[in-house]
Amino acid sequence: MDNLEALVIARRLRVPIGDAPADSHPGWGEVAARQLDAALLSVGFTCSAALLERLARLRGETVLDLGVRVLAAVRTLVGDHVQHNAYFIDFPKNVPDTMEFWVGLLREALLDPVAAARVQPSTLNLLELPGYGRYQHSYADLLAAHAELLPLAGDRVTVLDLGASLEEEARELYFSLAGSEVPLAEEDLAALHTLAGFCADEPERIPVRENRAIVNEVRLAAGRPLLVDTVTDVLRLACGVSGGDVTLSTPTRFRSFRRAERRALLEALDAIAVPAKLGDVPRHREPWKRLGERLHPHEYPKLPRAAHVFEVARGVRHAASFDSRVEAALSAGRTGDAVALLGNTPGALLRRLDHLLRSGHDTSAVLDAAEKAAAGASGRVLLSLREHLQNRLAPAAGRVFTNRHGGAWATPDARAPLGEQVLSRAVTILDEEITRRLPDPGELVIDPDVLDVALPLSGKAVVPGLGMLPRGSLSPVDGELLRFFVHWRQAERRTDYDLSALMLDADYGNAEHISWTNYGNDFAEYSGDLTEAEDGASEFINIRLADATRPIIIPQVHIFAGEAFDEAAEAFFGYMTRDAEQEGRPFEPRTVRMKSDLRGAGRVALPFVVLRGDDGGWRVKWLHLYLKGHPSFNQVEGNRVTSSLLVRSIVERDHLRVRYLADLLRAKNSTAGHTTYIGLQAPADLPEGARVYTPGTLHELIPA
Known part of the structure; x- marks a missing residue:
């Protein structure tokens, strides 16, 4: 239940309370509510007026228990649930020159008799020098070395709103995901699976096949009729109940099915496997063969059309696609x-x-x-x-x-x-x-900041998180300092990720980079290289935008060695913005503008590109790309040509944005009495019953 509550808070930015009993002795609840709000502000969140008022009427102990869970959810959302240390304790100050740093490490190694015995000129590996790649100080030492962050009005403050009961909020999120017109990311599919097992109802229309497969898992377990109209729907369902991939992009090892499950799957196949639909079978010939070994269609002679599916898969029966x-x-x-x-x-x-x-x-x-x-x-x-x-x-x-x-x-x-x-x-x-x-918008209210957000025509590559926008979206960068960060924790073997930044001129040439091979230039600093992460590791790149001599900056995360992004115990990337006088630690949660998990089979992540416009302002254009890279030893110098071409192709592409649908909605002759709001975050003064579309629900705006 706690996981479901955290899911609702992270995805909807709403705290489900419902009809929790009020305090018969008001006062303590109000104090606890304000303490919670103060704690939330320290990580860049705050309670809406309605949420604060509702919390104040609860028992104090209820607010405290709820507050612990809410804080845990939002701290994870922003990346503050881990300790972000930095290799160079004074970062971004006192970052050494790259060559001086390496010479210093080599000098120390040669002065140490034990270490010097391992240093052989013919096989010298600089990455194995003593003291390299591991923290040389504690997190407490780092905190002591940095002044407190000076809060400014420009810091991010994300509003948490009052939610209904957990059941109602979960149902609303379930209907939004299941009824999505666009394919969902892996994380959204996992959330949908959790919600499907909790919610009794389901939406009338489930257009995306992967979503339908997850809903069918619940129907199969309950013995209800399946929602299938192609043979591939049945294959997706079989993959799902086997714990496999309903998108069919990776092989699934089918489990043994109970007799009732086998009959249900074969009956569903028999009902739809007409000759015109058998042409879909050859596209997934091998999975069908393996599934046939588990379903034993020969034991069901009264379901002949189901057997035809497996005959096509084995090549016994021909079916042209x-x-x-x-x-x-x-x-x-x-x-x-x-x-x-x-x-x-x-x-x-x-x-x-x-x-x-x-x-x-x-x-x-x-x-x-x-x-x-x-x-x-x-x-x-x-x-x-x-x-x-x-x-x-x-x-x-x-x-x-x-x-x-x-x-x-x-x-x-x-x-x-x-x-x-x-x-x-x-x-x-x-x-x-x-x-x-498009629906009748009624009174249309649009936040101008959302107009350059790209329409989410596919959510597969967009990992949910804080401040995430679809590929092709543009969002402004406010602040004097831009700071990228990556954090990872290895699961089983030594893992070395490298945060880097490729910097290009307006023609996507004249490349310069910041990475473990180049610690800084006239406007950027690197926090130092960490080569193992048994207890977690963080790397940062700090950029002074006013001094930047390149108008194109491409942050990247390379897997140098070890586990892939989706194999690590934890891996996430994000960026912060702040003003120079704010000081603070290398990681300050209230300055985080974006954070999301890293995943995918690629060995190089390109989350976005930062662009300077003709007006001198900086904007992020979202990429959500993963390069295949090499099995190991990936570094920014080795893929700058590929990165440049990919980024240029996306930057110069004219993406379909919210502005397009907004213009069409304005052109409709409205007769409805409701309000439609489209923006980055819903304001508190919207009339009751307003239709609200924010980045987390923008997929609901895609017409059926």
């Missing part, structure tokens, strides 16, 4: 036939629209087919195509391809251009259909 039929038509130059086939699956037609328009076929006929398909495709497909087409108007530095884990690669754009009239008509078709689907 829909995609193969389309590809065969296109490769033979029969574009008209391909368009006719795709007309039966509107989403597939729109995803291939660019290719079809370049095929040499009658573009007017293709656009006519696209106009018909638009009415039957999902809102996410319409918006994704709209973003794609607006980027075809101007040549880009390169095409970026990303997978569900944030892995990315870039290639030059060799596609033939599309005519302006063709693009204009296609864009008009999409705008009209998207506008038709």
Whole structure:
């Protein structure tokens, strides 16, 4: 139950209280509530007026117990649940010159007879010098070396609002995640799994297949009918109940199923495995073979169509996939036939629209087919195509391809251009259909700061956390100092992560870097390299923005050795901003603007890029990318060309932002009496019943 409460607090920034009994002797509860608010302020949070008033009416001991849990949740959210030490105790002051530091370490080693015996010029490993890569002082020593942080009005203050009961808040979060129109991140899928087992109800519509698989796990356990309409839905469910990957991107080791489970899965397959749907089986041939060994379809002769699925997987029965039929038509130059086939699956037609328009076929006929398909495709497909087409108007530095884990690669754009009239008509078709689907906003209230937030057309690569925004979003950087931080704790073997920053000129060249091989320059300092993290390790890079001589700064986290991001016991990244006179420790929670976990199979993380605009102001553009890298010894010098091309391709891409939907909503003739608010954080004075969209719920704005 505590985990569920922490989930609600972190995702909704609401404290579930419900109808907790009031104190018969008021006074102590008010004191405890104000003590909690003061403790929250120290980590950059505060209670809303409604929450503070409600807490003040509770028993004092109830407030204290709740406060402990709330503080734990928000401290984890901001990264303050661990001690952030730094290798150089005075960081960012007194950071030594890189060469002087190494020479000093070597001198100390040679003066130590025991260490000198291990130092051989022919096999000298600087990283194994005594004193390198491990803290030389305690956390208490670090605190004593730094003045207190001077609080300023510009520090982050995140408002925690009053929530309903835990059951109601959990249900609202469950419905939001399960009914999402966009695919969810792994962490959101895990949250959905937790919520599905707690909430009795479920939303009427669950459009994303992975979400449906998780809901089906609960239905299967309860013996209820399954929500399946493709054979792959059944495969996803089998993976889920085996503790595997419902996205089917990684292999699952199927467990043994109980007889009732086997029958339920086979009956679901038999009901939908008509010949037209068997074409999906070859895409996942090997998982189907392994699942067949667990389900024993031969024991159920009255379910023959279920057995056909496994016959196709083994190659005994032939079933041509829909995609193969389309590809065969296109490769033979029969574009008209391909368009006719795709007309039966509107989403597939729109995803291939660019290719079809370049095929040499009658573009007017293709656009006519696209106009018909638009009415039957999902809102996410319409918006994704709209973003794609607006980027075809101007040549880009390169095409970026990303997978569900944030892995990315870039290639030059060799596609033939599309005519302006063709693009204009296609864009008009999409705008009209998207506008038709948007809800009546009533009185529309929009925070201008949210207009440059990108629409969350996929949440897979965006790890939930504090201040996280979708890929392509722009957000301002306020403050004189920008400080990146990474913290990790190894699980089983020595693990060395390296925080680095690549700095480029306006043409994405003239590279300079800050890392363990270069501790500083005229405007940046590195906190020192740590090479093991049995008890946790933190690294920082401090940047004085006013002195920066490069307008492009790309923070990176490299795995030099040891465990991957998703293997470590803990790994997270973030950034702080503060003014120079604030002093403070290397890590100050109230100055943290963004923090999220690191994950993914890639060995190099690129969370965002920091850009200086023509007006001199700095902004973050969110990337959420992971480079494959090398199995070990990754460093910024080795991937700067790849990083530059990837970042440039995303920076120069025109992402579809909230501004686009806001303009369409303003254009609708509103007759409703409610209020719609879109912003970074909901204000306290919204009328009752207002529809509120903030970054955590922005996916709810994507039309069905």
